[in-house]
Amino acid sequence: MKRTRLLAYYLLVAALLHGCGEEQVLEKLGLAVAVGYDQIGDGRLLGTTVFYQIDPEARQLVTVIAGTANTSKGLKITHNRESSKKIVGGQIRVAVYQDELARKGILPLVENLSRDASIGSNVYLTVAKGRASDILTHRYPETSNIGIYLYQAIRQNVNGENMISSKLHEFMKDYYAVGKDPVMPYIERVKNELHIDKIALFRDERLAGEISTREGFFLKILRERYNKGELEINLTVDNQRFFTVIEHISSKKQIKLLDLDKPRFSVKVKMTAQIQEMAEQIDLSKPEELHKVQKAIQLAVKKETEGLLEKLRKHQVDPVGFGEIYNIARQKSGKKKLNRDECREAIKRTQFDVDVQVKILRTGVIG
Template identity: 25%
Template structure:
């Protein structure tokens, strides 16, 4: 990213939102999503997904994308808007997308521009896409929805399950925090569908790692309390698999020696229903149920510790362990914590309580 991007993004938003108050809804194109991709010759490509409304005709009459690549956001927006029959307004944005290549190079200047403008709501969702934002925004999707509404609904649906809470406001809070690193949903376009691939993990402003979708419940149980979520666990003694639905989960952190030799004790309590078991376990009595609980606890604990260890090795802290230590440690300093974090001792205890095992013959 070039240095001028900071100025260009500020100019871009001013350009997009200027004089909107004097226009009626049928006289403007409303920007629902914005996408950023890397382009050749140190340019970057800006793509806007817009809609036009006609209240007299009962709703949307047209949706379209406009895009342009240029050295500055102002130039890209100016050229793109030469194709539009009406002025654009940025007050109804739902999603901001970052192409993978651009996210890996850093998004600091773009974020700095976005956060300065009150026309951009703090509940806008951020996403990294495996591929290009432009290709996704230009796609056609089922259910008669605009791409922005389809994507927004997809994200809201998964936030009620395995996807941890995240949006513009929460990303920026973590970004500026000294004791945690931010993250965004990671998505992928597959023909006429958009699929949640996992979680994109950032170090400062750069996308550096990811968590696959099948491990999201592990991350979420370590990060925050859960109301509902699903997971497929590997079983031992006997071998097999179990599909579970977590209906309630709470997590608690206890900290010792935060400024010297940190010891992190994490307790997770999960109440779950069993949806399916592929194993010789028959769940015919209390002993079978207890054995299954033990196997689930072993799987969740091992995967949780493996995930935390990986974060420590990579020097990233998406769980906000540093922020949790800071809140419970007098005289905590971020520079010292960076030295201590990778060697901090972590103990995880997962307790599973099976509520329902379903009906079997």
């Protein structure tokens, strides 16, 4: 049984390393799958790496190592000095940044990952509530590899359209786009469980605020198309308040600049969905009842979208990219392109006209 397990493991590692230009001896390598960065009291960095060690005699196939340095490259040197294996980063899947560090700026750390030719651009970036090392070094009873677990948890939510993707290349693209800010999942360890129930909002390279994953649903609608997913909504129909769940959500958004001098945007959202569950028994086969429910959902989505936009304005962040649209319109009208600060200042004065249209595909008696 042990020999079968080891054979399968070797095949997995060989598949991961396939295509590398430099021949590597597996037994001498530590394959990093997750890295964490914290700032400690003297301004130095505390780095944590989760890696596979390729050793048939090892009791643990997954090892966690930590060390301090002044730079991310220095952390790599420190980790290799303390490890019996050469740690390579080609299989890194997740990077975790302490929230305190993220508030001061993480661009040098992120850029270092993007410049490393051995590291793919599909690495997910995340912010940790508290120290990243506390998340990566903790022993979880249900998983032996927290790096792979985190990667799979984020990927599953991104693929299910429950979370905005935060890959390395996506962060860099949003950062360098004048008039748009990056976002990341905000993770927290509560005892032996990891919670991903917040979205970290960045102002350029610095953590500036947070929203709930529910608010992240409406942010995703404004950033990109929705093709699937579900949402629980509190509705009011005929003075009766109740909850309903809509699923198989498909959405399109249209954002237009209406006024260049006094920035004002039209934000139109069209959604189609099915009703999965409703706390009240309503006969949706009757057009008048269906219309009431659709209108109630429209009002609820409109209200939450307006609330989100106001929150983004409060934090002075623009993950939707209104500033980018504004800048393009300025250039088309012959005016000069704004820099980051000018663009952000203009968006602070922006007004939004939100319009939501919802079409329910499923009819019948729900209750």
